[in-house]
Amino acid sequence: MTDLSRCAIHTMTHKPWSLAQCCERFAAASIGGISVWRNTVAPEEGGVGLDEAVNIIEASGLAVxxxxxxxxxxxxxxxxxxxxxxxxxxxxxxxxxxxxxxxVLVVGAVPGMTLAEARKHTADGIAACLDHAEAVGVKLSIEPLHPMYAGDKSCVNRMAEARAICEQLQSMWLGIAVDVYHVWWDPDLDREIELAGQQGTLFGFHVCDWRLETRHMLTDRGLMGDGCIDIPSIRAKVEAAGFQGFNEVEVFSEEYWAMDQEQYLKLIVERYQSST
Amino acid sequence: MTDLSRCAIHTMTHKPWSLAQCCERFAAASIGGISVWRNTVAPEEGGVGLDEAVNIIEASGLAVxxxxxxxxxxxxxxxxxxxxxxxxxxxxxxxxxxxxxxxVLVVGAVPGMTLAEARKHTADGIAACLDHAEAVGVKLSIEPLHPMYAGDKSCVNRMAEARAICEQLQSMWLGIAVDVYHVWWDPDLDREIELAGQQGTLFGFHVCDWRLETRHMLTDRGLMGDGCIDIPSIRAKVEAAGFQGFNEVEVFSEEYWAMDQEQYLKLIVERYQSST
Structure with missing residues (x-):
């Protein structure tokens, strides 16, 4: 059985659960970490508030x-x-x-603005945050999003464009979150992972799967093994490039959100283990 | 009013119409060309048969x-x-x-086969067809498909990979069909169009639009102006690179297929003119 100490699950993966439920169940299942979406924290987004969130997470012993x-x-x-x-x-x-x-940064895109211009805004925006990142000791990671989100969600759709921003800003507080869903198709993926390893920018690694008959662009991701992504191969490459962090399970799926969440967590653990 | 002599419409755009209806209506609207899908021709796919198709198209005076x-x-x-x-x-x-x-070649992809391996099969397959293409005097154009089709429809998802195959096979009968829907997001697009112009491989140019809230991955394309693609800018680039062929309107859309097709044709003409 694969050790789960390097497995983390995003709160959004278990959207029907509260932050407290996520923490309790993940810890009980020996999951090592939880990646926290702001809607579970910020009161204006329906969250429990920052102090309460801190208490819940600290009590769970989970890494974030x-x-x-x-x-x-x-x-x-x-x-x-x-x-x-x-x-x-x-x-x-x-x-x-x-x-x-x-x-994690989903960098944004604006209809009517060229993607190149949007990438300039992105680099400028990140640059303006780096001192603050260093001051509070938290890194920023650019997550390249699949080209199907280039319309209004992200102007960074390949690792190459994330790398260009990292090379421009040259900060140890800035790197890349590699999500297999977004990058698996990229013909330059191997080379980009290698470069990111050399440049010390491999900050995050997210796993899920690409369903062949995707029914919805936002909420029909597959769980590892449901689709066509060769996850072990991509994981081997990020690890060969030096990545030693968490494997974060990030799945948005109406189908899985509708499932009994205890059963779903068992399934996640099974699939995590069979894909590692 | 923009001249429509370089406008062509795909039969699939007007899926509810027969080949004869398409030809008659397009010609009556002074459209210059028709791009023909095989389902309107081949009897085994429900078409009228090759001889009949030839007669219908010749009688219309439309280019193909x-x-x-x-x-x-x-x-x-x-x-x-x-x-x-x-x-x-x-x-x-x-x-x-x-x-x-x-x-036009939608080159294919096979779940469980790496995209790199699939591209080798593609190059081999095209190589085996080139003598025949020359013998019958018909060109082959690789259409890079959007990365969201990499699972099972196309292992060529950027112009760069289409170019690599063209460079490998070196034939004046092999080139690229550029569809704005598939390539608009590509950060390398300008350079690739320029290269294709220099290499003489700009064989086709397809127009439609990318709807911001795409509801279906296959059948929810927009008509020019419905979405976020800067079509005039891409057209200017292919023309600057030497392209002088048709602008082919290729739209798969349940919404437009459900519309009165005469009204739809009028709308296509309007949108074609306002996007050129």
Whole structure:
């Protein structure tokens, strides 16, 4: 049986569960970590509040590889870009309180703005947050999103564009979160993982699967083994490149959210073990 | 009013219409061309038969930029790869009879086979068809498909991989069909279009749009202006690179198929004119 100490699960994976339920069940199942989505924390998004969240997580003994999700930097109006920067700094503060290793960035995209321009806004926005990241001791990780999200969610759709921003900003507080769902198809993936390893930017590794007959672009991800992604092969590459962090299970799925969540957690553990 | 002599419409765009209806209505609207899907031709797919199709199209006076769609080369079993090659040769014969300029290739992908391996099968399959293409005087164009189709439809998801196959096989009968839907997000697009222009491989240009809230991965494309693709900018680039062929309107959309098709054709013409 594969050890689960390097397995983390995103709260969004178990959307029907509260933060407290997630923590209790994950810990009981010997899962090592929990990646926390802000909707479980921030009162304005329906969360329990930061102090309560800190207490719940500390009591569970779970590690927190990631706080999700910052970003959304590009905007036509300068004041909106500043708002995004301010919000990301708040998320860094919250992440620090939660003991999170990194804030994951879904960087954003704006219809009507070229993706190249949006990437400039993104680099500028991240640059404005790096001192704060260092001050609170929390890393920022750019998560390249699948090209099907280039319309309004992310102007960074390959590892290459995430790397370009990392190379431009040159900070040990900035790296990349590699989610197999978004990057598995990329012909440059092997080379980019190798480069990220050399540059010390492999901050996160997310696992799930690509269903062949995807029914919804946002909420029909598969659990490891449901689809066509060769997860062991990609994991072997990130590990060969030096990655030693958590394998974060991040699955948005109406189908799995509708399932009994205790059974689902058992299934996650099974699939995690058979895909490692 | 923009001249429609370089506008072509795919039969699949007007799926509810027969080949004869498409030809009659397109010609009446002064559209210059029709790109013909095999289901309107081949009796085994419900078509009118090749002779009848040839008669209908010749009588309409429409040009035929493309016959759609060949490809699907990768397969685990060698006999299946041979079947694909044989089928593509049949499509080349049919395309020649129809007076089509090119057969568009959706190259294929197989779950469980790496995309790199599938690209090798693709190059081998195309190589085996090139003499036949030359013999019948019909070109083959590789259509890179959006990465969201990498699971089971295409292992060529960027112009770069299509170019690699063209560079390997070095034939004036092999090129690339650029569909804005599939490539608009690609950070390398400008460079690849330029290279394709230099290499003489810009064989086709397809227009439609990417809806921000895409409801279905196959049948929810937008008509030009419905989405976020900057079509005039991409068109300007292919033209600057030397492309002088048809602008083929290829839209798969349950919503538009449900519309009155005469009204839809008027809308296509309007959107074509406002996007050029």
């Amino acid at each position: 590889p990631a706080y999700v999700r910052g970003g959304f930097f590009p905007a036509f109006a300068p004041e909106d870009r500043q708002k995004a920067i301010d919000h990301n700094k708040v998320m860094l503060d919250e992440a620090a309180a939660l003991g999170a290793d990194q804030v | 930029p493309a016959y759609v769609r060949g490809g699907f080369f990768p397969a685990f079993a060698p006999e299946d790869r041979q079947k694909a090659i044989d089928h593509n040769k049949v499509m080349l014969d049919e395309a020649a009879a129809l007076g089509a300029d090119q057969v």
